[in-house]
Amino acid sequence: MTEFYAPMPVERKRRPGSLLRTQPVSVRYLSDHTRAWRIAYVSNDSRGERIPVTGTVITSNPVTESATTPIVVYCTSFHGLGGECAPSQQLVTGGEALDQIQAVLDQGWMVAIPDGENLGIPGLGPHTFLASRAAAHVTLDLARAAQALSDSAHVCQSPAPIVLWGYGDGGRAAVWAGEHHRAYAPDLDLRGIAAGAVVSDPGALVRSRRGGPWSALALAGLIGLSRAYHHLPLRHILTEDGLRVAQQAETLSAAVLLDQFRQPLEHWCKHPYPWDDPVWRYVLTNESRSGAGAPEVPVHLYHGSADRVVPVESGSGLFGEYQRRGVSVSWCEYDANHFRAAIDSIPDVMEALAGFLQGPRTSR
Known part of the structure; x- marks a missing residue:
């Protein structure tokens, strides 16, 4: 550097x-x-x-x-x-x-x-x-x-x-x-x-496709959006393991993320449908959807x-x-x-x- x-x-x-x-x-x-x-x-x-x-x-x-x-x-x-x-x-x-x-x-x-x-x-x-x-x-x-x-x-x-x-x-x-x-x-x-x-529409894409590359990209999106809107309680959907993984992933390249995090996003979350959380619905609808x-x-x-x-x-x-x-x-x-x-x-x-x-x- x-x-x-x-x-x-x-x-x-x-x-x-x-x-x-x-x-x-x-x-x-x-x-x-x-x-x-x-x-x-x-x-x-x-x-x-x-x-x-x-x-x-x-x-x-x-x-x-x-x-x-x-x-x-x-x-x-x-x-x-x-x-x-x-x-x-x-x-x-x-x-x-x-x-x-x-x-x-x-x-x-x-x-x-x-x-x-x-x-x-x-x-x-x-x-x-x-x-x-x-x-x-x-x-x-x-x-x-x-x-x-x-x-x-x-x-x-x-x-x-x-x-x-x-x-x-x-x-x-x-x-x-x-x-x-x-x-x-x-x-x-x-x-x-x-x-x-x-x-x-990242939210709709993540909901429709679990596993594969979008598992890592969904986790990356959660990390990125929670940093951008750090004034909102966005990481509250993560388990303790999820919080630990998110902190680890913050420093990684796309290639490493895609290789290491193949689990569906809900694996790291408290609930099976994390994007349905009301705060996340607001962010995904208003701050990440094109058109x-x-x-x-x-x-x-x-x-x-x-x-x-x-x-x-x-x-x-x-x-x-x-x-x-x-x-x-x-x-x-x-x-x-x-x-x-x-x-x-x-x-x-x-x-x-x-x-x-x-x-x-x-x-x-």
Whole structure:
């Protein structure tokens, strides 16, 4: 762990998206022509309190000062609750998948990758997995921070056109950022959103699928949401063994979580249907389910029809909900599993993002 991630206080008066620290870095396996920075910036948590968060900004082709380079905020899939699994760390060590990032750089665009609340900076508690409001804030504020960095580094002029892209949990973050854009960050020139394998209703998915990977992810969601809404009595549903396991899991990567916690969530709970607890019903309904709002920019949703991690019905259900709400939304389905669809979709996503960037300016 480098000094860059040392804890940093954030005053309430600091504006969301303002830079706290920057550090030039080399991203392993990317071209020597790329320029990359770790950045720490200001955002808001689920309750509107100022927090420090970290991320990475990468650009490939230097442009003239008169050019405005589009910024793609790319939200990765779930990496874990703690430890050294933040994307900004994995990009430097070579542990982060680069297919999507390279595809953006090949277009000559800037890419910004958020770590997520409480990943990277130690001592803040576990990552607030499934806390969609915080994910939206962190995503939108990274777009602000990337513009501030590009100005100071003389990479491009701002304001830049912004598009959001995410897959899996990152897709959920991208659509929530779109739903909150007008209320939270109307200054951003957001042009469109691409989101794949979106878990639109985590509570319903956990109820319908017990065992397998969703056992560990359900436990991770319980830990993440209880951290995000620590003012609510959310861990009261856990047994003593469950409390011990939750504390242990707070520092683990996704790979270790999936390997070690295969029991259904109720194994660690006092009752067989923990998500039916009234407080949990409130949190899951109001703070983690997508489709409650309507993005004002076009959205491209996609999914693998053979996805065994996130059922295709989760994404298609959100597509239908957005259609009913009048969102300009497209849908693409691939004959592929969860991991293959993430790769097979890249050309179509690039085409969708390019189309969005040709759209009208949206910032106020």
